Every structure is written in C-alpha cells, then in structure tokens.
Amino acid sequence: MPVATPLLKICGLREPAQATAIAALGADAIGVIAVPGSPRYVPPPQRPGLFAAMAAGRPSMAAGHPACFGVLVVADPSDDQLEELAAGRGHAVLQLHGEESVERCRELGGRLGVRLWKALRVRTPADLERAAAYAGVVEALLLDAWCPGQLGGTGHRIPIEWLEDFRPPLPWWLAGGVGPGTVAELLARLQPDGLDASSALEESPGVKDLARVAALVAAVRGSTPA
Ligand SMILES: O=C(O)c1ccccc1NCC(=O)[C@H](O)[C@H](O)COP(=O)(O)O
Numbered sequence: 001m002p003v004a005t006p007l008l009k010i011c012g013l014r015e016p017a018q019a020t021a022i023a024a025l026g027a028d029a030i031g032v033i034a035v036p037g038s039p040r041y042v043p044p045p046q047r048p049g050l051f052a053a054m055a056a057g058r059p060s061m062a063a064g065h066p067a068c069f070g071v072l073v074v075a076d077p078s079d080d081q082l083e084e085l086a087a088g089r090g091h092a093v094l095q096l097h098g099e100e101s102v103e104r105c106r107e108l109g110g111r112l113g114v115r116l117w118k119a120l121r122v123r124t125p126a127d128l129e130r131a132a133a134y135a136g137v138v139e140a141l142l143l144d145a146w147c148p149g150q151l152g153g154t155g156h157r158i159p160i161e162w163l164e165d166f167r168p169p170l171p172w173w174l175a176g177g178v179g180p181g182t183v184a185e186l187l188a189r190l191q192p193d194g195l196d197a198s199s200a201l202e203e204s205p206g207v208k209d210l211a212r213v214a215a216l217v218a219a220v221r222g223s224t225p226a
Pocket residue numbers: 011012031033035038039040041073075097144151152153154155156175176177178196197198199200
C-alpha cells in the first residue's frame with residue numbers, strides 16, 4: 001500500500017514576512033508559541049497578524065494545496081487565559097504542550113471550540129502508553145522529545161527505534177530535531193501523519209532560514225527544492 005505523504009508544520013515563527021513566505025513555500029501549518037519564557041514567545045496582540053500573514057501566503061487551494069493553517073502552542077493554560085486561546089483569533093488548532101490530563105483536554109475542547117492537539121514529551125518508551133487515552137478527546141497527538149527544563153524547541157530527538165511499532169488510535173505528528181538532514185531516515189522508518197520542525201531550520205530562535213525550510217518541504221514531498 002502506498003505510504004501517504006505526511007503534513008508539515010513549521011513551528012516557532014515570530015515574523016509576519018516569514019509566515020507569508022513559509023506558507024507560500026508549501027508548509028501545511030505554522031506554529032506560534034504562546035508559552036512565556038520561550039525565546040520564540042509571541043505576545044497576544046501580535047498573534048492574529050502572524051496568522052493573517054500566513055493566510056496571505058497561501059490562500060485556499062493555491063497551487064493545488066489546501067490552505068496553510070495556524071497552530072497556537074500553549075502549556076497548561078489557566079482559566080483566565082482561555083479568552084485569548086479561543087476560536088476567532090486566527091489559529092485553527094491549539095497545541096497543548098504541558099502536562100494537560102485527558103480530563104483537562106476534554107474540558108478545554110468543550111470550552112474553546114477549537115481543534116486540539118496534545119503534545120506528549122517522551123522520556124522513556126513507557127510514555128508512549130499514555131497516547132491511546134487521548135483518542136476521541138483531541139484531534140491528534142504530537143510526540144516531542146523530553147528535555148530537562150525545556151518544554152520544546154530543543155532539537156532533541158526521540159530515539160527512532162522507540163517509535164517503529166507506535167500505532168496510536170488517532171493521528172500523530174512527530175516533532176523533535178526534525179530537519180532536512182534527518183527527515184529521510186525518519187520517513188524511511190516511521191509513518192507519522194505529520195512532521196513538526198523548528199530549531200533545525202533556524203538562524204536564531206524564531207527566525208527561520210528559508211532555504212532550509214524549502215529543503216525540508218522538498219525532502220518531505222520527495223522532490224528537489226524549487
Ligand atoms: O519552540 C519552543 O520554544 C517551545 C517552547 C515551549 C513549548 C513548546 C515549544 N515548541 C513546540 C513545538 O511544537 C516545537 O516545534 C517542537 O518542540 C520541536 O522543536 P525542535 O526540536 O526544535 O524541532
């Protein structure tokens with residue numbers, strides 16, 4: 001059976017011009033970090049502009065691709081933050097990157113009206129056993145490498161052999177050290193529904209090297225960069 005091409009999310013953007021360019025290059029999604037303390041943090045007033053710039057880069061079905069969509073990344077949001085995370089602010093998906101339980105995800109889904117992804121930071125193979133409980137509660141899982149003292153954007157990879165038999169009952173995205181240099185091996189051995197890349201594409205935190213983004217898009221699509 002032919003293996004489907006995974007979707008591609010480029011995460012940690014801070015500049016509207018980069019959001020436009022990266023959507024135009026063919027990314028399926030962009031991620032904006034709403035976690036204070038991250039060097040890629042974007043404050044609430046700037047987020048809608050980033051998502052609008054993304055939409056300008058690839059309007060619906062341009063070049064035969066569906067529109068690029070926006071993902072807002074949060075970690076353990078408190079109830080008084082929920083207004084700025086709800087639908088209508090330009091993001092289609094809220095990525096929960098903290099310690100959100102299945103119950104908290106269910107509650108947030110009911111209150112926010114946005115699509116939810118749950119990130120699981122994988123420290124040992126046993127962490128993968130937590131995945132199935134989120135089926136029917138969130139739209140997808142995003143697996144990221146565990147790293148002490150940092151929630152994401154670390155460049156650390158989950159050992160590939162831990163994932164070779166991973167078949168969760170919901171779509172899953174692979175994050176952690178994804179870049180043009182690693183993607184061929186990943187896709188030869190794993191079949192994620194999506195790939196997420198950030199620091200391997202950066203000149204500095206939040207600033208992507210567009211040539212590296214283009215090389216990754218081409219590697220994922222199995223072609224050469226335009
Ligand atoms: O990227 C961050 O700075 C970040 C900070 C706090 C929580 C999550 C964060 N990133 C989430 C992502 O989805 C990243 O793309 C993911 O961790 C992969 O990063 P990398 O290993 O650098 O490709």
